[in-house]
Amino acid sequence: MSSGCDLVLVRDDDMRGRIPIAHMRHVYRVDEVEKRLGKLPTRDHESLRATYERMLDKGPERFQVKPSGLPAMAHLYDELPNFHEVLDDLKRQLALCADSRDALEITPMLLLGPPGVGKTHFAREIAQLLGTGMGFVSMSSLTAGWVLSGASSQWKGARPGKVFETLVDGQYANPVMVVDEIDKTGGEHAYDPLGSLYSLLEHDTAHAFIDEFAEVPIDASQVIWVATANDARGIPDPILNRMNVFDIEMPDAEASRKIASKLYRSIRADHDWGQRFEPDLCEEVLDAMSHCAPREMRRALMTAFGNAKLDGRGQLEVRDLPDPQARRKPMGFVQ
Secondary structure (H helix, E strand, C coil), X not given: CCCCCCCEEECCCCCCCCCEEEEEEECCCHHHHHHHHHHCCCCCCHHHHHHHXXXXXXXXXXXXXXXXXXXXXXXXXXXXXXXHHHHHHHHHHHHHHHCCCCCCCCCCEEEECCCCCCHHHHHHHHHHHHCCCEEEEEHHHCCCCCCCCCCCCCCCCCCCCHHHHHXXXXXXXXXXXXXXXXXXXXXXXXXXXXXXXXXHCCCCHHXXXXXXXXXXXXXXXXXXXXXXXXXXXXXXXXXXCCCEEEECCCCCHHXXXXXXXXXXXXXXXXXXXXXXXXXXXXXXXXXXXXXXXHHHHXXXXXXXXXXXXXXXXXXXXXXXXXXXXXXXXXXXXXX
């Protein structure tokens, strides 16, 4: 797969002072697309024809982004105290290419941890930090095994996979691709939904990844892979061996207080009604929030804001928070 770096763009669009540099890279060859399009029958294969025409219309060049220097990461260490090990590894890899002409190369990472610990949020923060796009695949909601690699155009209702769509329809040659809950695929599919990852996670073989729908080689070698899981036991060893695996623990009480405090200020600043509330949470509410998982905090705070508003107060109190003991009861017939 050919690539070009003749055009260099410098963007200064980040409030934290990071200046990404974008080279142009070819993610597929136009002549391959034209060849495939020319072989299609005059009738049928309308979806495939439309895909090839879209590829020709968009052209093969995409931005290959990397920071011009080591980006500011102090805010992430502060906001994500239970991800310091991952951030340290990411910083090392960024430092290697920060002052060189080398492309950004990040080893695929797997974030292992309990539900609600903030794994998916962290992946989104990485995409924002690097100044590139993001594709997202939730493996727990799969309805077909070919969501990553596409399905053969011979099948009714077939379409390209998520990797193909993210590279062809997006602006970037090196998007962050989040594979959420990778351990939830199970063995129910006749087609292995993780099969395409064996080649996609290898830098050399990903250069000419072939989506089963389009059947045109795509350069997916620059994709930055972030997978999340609750349990590694359901993930094949060949996948684990291709990734840096990190165990993410729930933040301790003090770290949870800091997360809750920052989230409160963020919600308050993002809404016009937020100005009617005190700038900071009181100590009692912070103590109560320290027992919440990061995923639960926003929902808890929004409930508290609403309860305080209904009570005519500008200060959140512990009684405004949802009952931590409350559980949604299953619906069913009364015996």
